[in-house]
Amino acid sequence: MDNNYDLVIKKLFPEPLASPEDLEIKYPPRKLAPEAMVTRVAPSPTGFVHFGGLYASLISERFAHQSGGIFILRIEDTDKKREVAGTAELFAKSLNQYGIFNDEGLNKDNKEIGDYGPYKQSERAQIYHSYVKDLLLKGRAYPCFASTEELEELRNRQEVMGERSGYYGHFAVWRNKSVDEVLEALDKGLKPVIRLKSPGNFNNKVIVNDLLVGRREMPENDQDIVIMKADGLPTYHFAHAVDDHLMRTSHVVRGNEWFPSLPLHLQLFATLGWEAPVYAHLAPIQKMEGVNKRKLSKRKDEEANLAYYKKAGYPEEAVIEYLLNLANSNFEDWRRENAEIHNSEFKLSLKKLAKSNGPLFDLIKLTDISKDIIARLSAEEVYISSLKWAQEFDTSLAKRLQTDESYAKKIFNIEREGAVKPRKDISRWSEISAEISYFYDDNFILDASLKKELMNEISPETAKLLIQDFLSVYNTQDNQEEWFNKLKDTAAKHGYAASNKEYQADTSKYKGQVGTVAKLLRFLLTGRLQTPNLCAIMQAMGEERIMKRLNNL
């Protein structure tokens, strides 16, 4: 390399930079057990948290922590054009809410923790520069001044010629420019990108070993890819190699879309003289569009955004368990056998994960899981979670819950604690408002046409007598059996069969059956024909409210 090349490098990187050796010392290998996995999730802050990002985070975190390793959150904010402020914080907070805790990087309190930082790529520019400079010095990278238009034109030409597109081989014209030509461009004030001088040959094969995809043969990379953009920030590929080396990542778990870049990434690690991490490329969660499958898309699918689940009020645990179910199909068997244990006790298996093959997103399955999870909660837990949700998305519900906390908890406890089979009708917090509205007087309405219909079944006079008689024996302390016996007695007294069976045996003998009487009582108390257990509802409502409503007749 002649002396003029030093001049090129000096012009490119006038600032003093740490040497690769310095950086090795600053970021030493971690002292962990050999089986401990160091994983990371590396989102780019484009404004929202993707459902697939949560999936990758969950899997990375579980593998790290179940092996006694480290889980890192790194922010890949090298694309300043697409960056949306606040996303990094949103990501950290969201992971935390879903019970995914990172050991390093930005935490929920907006503080960066860990000794291998900074964990935001834009703050690591100097580090990347050290290596770019080093590669330039070693002649393994070069500045390229090809404009976007020129590259575009090149691609078109290649397409016409039937050649592979890209910057490689004899198409890579700046690879062989003289130092004088480079200096000339530099003196014109042009900003170059730095490209890798790829040592690869497309006709050679490279063996890649992926934990999930398996052992595969792919062509070597021969593209002189951009490692540093004109704005001085690295591209994903280069930042990946530098960061995951320096952060001592042992296992890279990431989306399948990166699999085709694997030969390039391995080449990058080799060029930099580093050992590559172990890779695990995850099948993406897909969605049906017409007859075609496609990746869950930020633009097209509201359910791609984590905020969707938050707003709908799916418990975080339900979302996590749904994802675990996609990752390891045996999770639901485990869940059935370990009903009381938290899902973090479930041992995620790589082998099972490898079988997961781009599953289609299934909201109905998530809903089912969600119902199960809410059914397992105590009234207290339902109160806390629904209030938390309501404070953000339904302030009138929040107010209602807070105004009379003990009443709300009584309502939530209907057919819940102590019940043989807990009620399973709520799948998200957004359903609660409608579910419990009739318990509150300002929301209690007796629909006139429904009332009229009912009065055709039971005359107003009979109805009055039935209610009167029932109230004369009813006590709010009555248990389910006592309550029902009293209802049957009252019904029988007025010519209603005590059971449907009895009624069906000889319909001419009765005016109807006890169910009709229950229907009357239910309607008068709740304004609805379908509700949870009436006896439990009455206990929750209390005597005063019951009397007030029944007097409406």
Place this chain on the structure above:
RNA sequence: GGUCCCAUCGUCUAACGGUUAGGACGCCAGGUUCUCAUCCUGGUAAUAGGGGUUCGAUUCCCCUUGGGACUACCA
């Protein structure tokens, strides 16, 4: 176009080369001392097609078809 990846009920998936191809969700029917939600019982429904290899193929190989990813100074 090039380079890869994938293929069992509608969906998620289970089956050392030997199973009446299993489970879960959904859907349908019936049942459970009030309606609903549950719960229980039963039912519905699949190895993409064609060739091999083998006594025997969902499983191994090849082809076809279908789907997906990547092919940026985005990640």
